[in-house]
Amino acid sequence: MTAPVTAASVALDGGVLAAEDVVHGPDAAFVPSRGFWGHVGHRLVRDPVAMGAGAVILLVVIIAVLSPWITPMDPYKGSMLRRLKHVGDATYWLGSDELGRDMISRLMLGSRLSLFIGVTPVLIAFVIGSCIGILAGYVGGWTNTILMRTIDVFFAFPSVLLAIALSGALGAGIFNSIVSLTCVFVPQIARVAESVTTGIRKRDYIDAAKLSGASALTIMRVQVLGNVVGPIFVYATSLISVSMILASGLSFLGLGVRPPEPEWGLMLNTLRTAIYVNPVVAALPGLCIFIVSIAFNLFSDGLRAAMEIRQ
């Protein structure tokens, strides 16, 4: 009886077997292969769209990290005399906002909070959702039924509605917006984790691990986690773009970041009053959200293709 071989199972089996080979001695003619992740990396590098998207993400991350030191002007210092300067101004390269603050400096510093509130919920949800999904999928039975039917309830809410309902009830603030978005993504990731785990539960290598006397926890940690983490991770990366749009959307509504902190969604909201005076400057923060969101989507698509996971 042979289990069907998938990219993910090859992945981790490959890794585990390689380690065992070393233990069993040098007599086998062992040629170190590139390994699963090596192959994924190799395919990813040859995908120009994914690489371009990755470069954009990297650039934004670098700007976000370095922004406190590299902004050309003070992002908080305004001047009522120099409000809403146009793009291409000699002093304000990308214009100035409704309080006369330098746009490019605020956009650069804004990338910090926008990335933080967009990526953090997906990271937390990736951890919590994977745990719930793997537990439900591996243990099965009543545990599965109870966990997954509870998850179903959250699927009865469209994500935008759930995010706004939760952060509306919790009140405005960065922490609350991260909590609400995490609650939105946990069920989605848990459902994927559960279905992937259920898919490998009956595989031979799980039986083998059981027969060798490994405890359920060890099997979940080594055999199961190793084999399911790839597909769950790819799914999680595809959520980052949605998360960024929603997180900035919450700030746009006044439910996330509070002024005067620069954040793209919030900047977009405060600049709405300026669309008749200086439309280009007013649209800039949204353009930033769009660029980062599309970069994450394209990179995630590339990663999925490289890992040969069907949508």
Next chain:
Amino acid sequence: MLLYILKRLVYVTPVAFGVSVVCFLLVHLAPGDPLSAVLPADATQATIDEMRAAYGFDKPLPVQYLIWLWHVLHGDLGVSIATGRPVLSEVSRAVVNSLILASVATVIGFTFGTLFGFVAGYHRNSVADRAASALSVFGVSVPHYWLGMVLVIVFSATLGWLPPTGAGPDGSGNWRPDFDHLRYLILPAVTMSVIPTGIIARTVRALVADILAQDFVEALRAKGMDEFGVFKHVVRNAAPTALAIMGLQLGYLLGGSILVETVFAWPGTGFLLNAAIFQRDLPLLQGSILVLAMFFVVLNLLVDVMQTALDPRIERA
């Protein structure tokens, strides 16, 4: 078929129950007492206790839930704190406006989505295919509240062709199907249609390509059927899934319209939710979310039943 519908109903009941629990608990998630927004800051303890008793907040949570559920099942969603009007009438007025907007957006999305999807599916790796792929990535990546702003900038602020906000020239909260009101609908509907356009285009493209690769299509062509005949077969095979996606998108749009409605000041549920949140009008918040979530649950059920009815290949498990 009837048995299948009954089974689906049995399955939906616990979900609907769970949704009601979540909506009920929302109010209790709020920091502090749910009454703190209503009471004056210098209220005496006696007033607070009296109010708590009047609203039933002195009872244990499960009892409060059952009382609330009883009222909800009788169509009583409570009274809005801000306006003093019943929540149900506020919500139902807003739902009509949101439904108009979401339906028009879905129709636009479905029309363009299927069009692009069919062209792309028929001509794989052509320019049209690339355009359809780009469109679907654009649709799911663009922050729609920003797109709304950009459309207002272009078509209202710069060109002056269409009104930027509101639902009608009289500033009233009710949309009517005439030319003047139609102009107000165009920008928000187009903004909202971008997401379903992208998603439907991607789905239909995959469906059409999949169907065209099947043996029966080759058999149809081999027996001499013309392309239009084959096309009709493709449509019939793709329709159940495409329609199901369209139904679900309508639900997502209705629930997710808050951002777009805020940009365009469209007097729908999103606008109502926004007001409820910032006036800390918790009964209104709870009621609107319950109505929207239940609508989504029912819509999901209808889509499932419809898809099964249209496509006999789906197992009625």
